[in-house]
Amino acid sequence: MGGSYLYMINSTIQFYIDVVTSPVVAFLLLSIFFLGVVYQLFSDRINIVGVLAVLSIFIFYSGHLLTGSSNLLALILILISGILLLVEFFVIGMILGAIGLMLFAASILVVSGNALLYSVFLAVILVMVIIEWVIFVKHKKRKIPFLNRLILSDATDKESGYTSFDDRSHLVGEVAVTHTVLRPSGTIRLGDERIDAVAEGSYIPSDVKVKIIFVEGTRVVVRPTED
Incomplete structure (x- = not known):
């Protein structure tokens, strides 16, 4: 039996x-x-x-x-190639990955x-x-x-000077025209560009000249001009 x-x-x-x-x-x-x-x-x-x-x-x-x-040699080649390919995922450079692939191919030839x-x-x-x-x-x-x-992740970290929004700080001081009514949010027109904006107060009619007084991220705050 x-x-x-x-x-x-x-x-x-x-x-x-x-x-x-x-x-x-x-x-x-x-x-x-x-x-x-x-x-x-x-x-x-x-x-x-x-x-x-x-x-x-x-x-x-x-x-x-x-x-x-050829068990031992094949196993050694498989182990080393696996380690190199794994490291390649975290250390981008292709060299370790290329060596790992060559050793992996060699292990196939040896074991076959x-x-x-x-x-x-x-x-x-x-x-x-x-x-x-x-x-x-x-x-x-x-x-x-x-x-x-x-x-x-490498290109957008803060150390690289990357911000996740358009830097519109240069708009402070510019004079635009309200494209829509701001209650208090709406759209202003600066040249040919339309920009989402927020009124400093609670209401600004359309077609009124406004001055951009504050920018924080994508938040643009405006107030009517004095004239």
């Missing part, structure tokens, strides 16, 4: 290894991973494609590592046991990834949300 149970387990594992390490299945798994990662990069949140990408690369590596060939065939696989997948990238960037006008948030 025990012997037949172990035999069934071993047979199942061997079947799993044979299926996963077959060239066709391995190519499909790698394609799903790389294409899925690119798709996920251009998505606002984790989706089923990203989950399938992670699952496919796990199946690929598990099936090949179970063969027992057939560097020549899998080099061809990776070359074909690279072409598909480039095509997918061009479709997202050129045709769909998509951007990578994660990178956009990093760039935006």
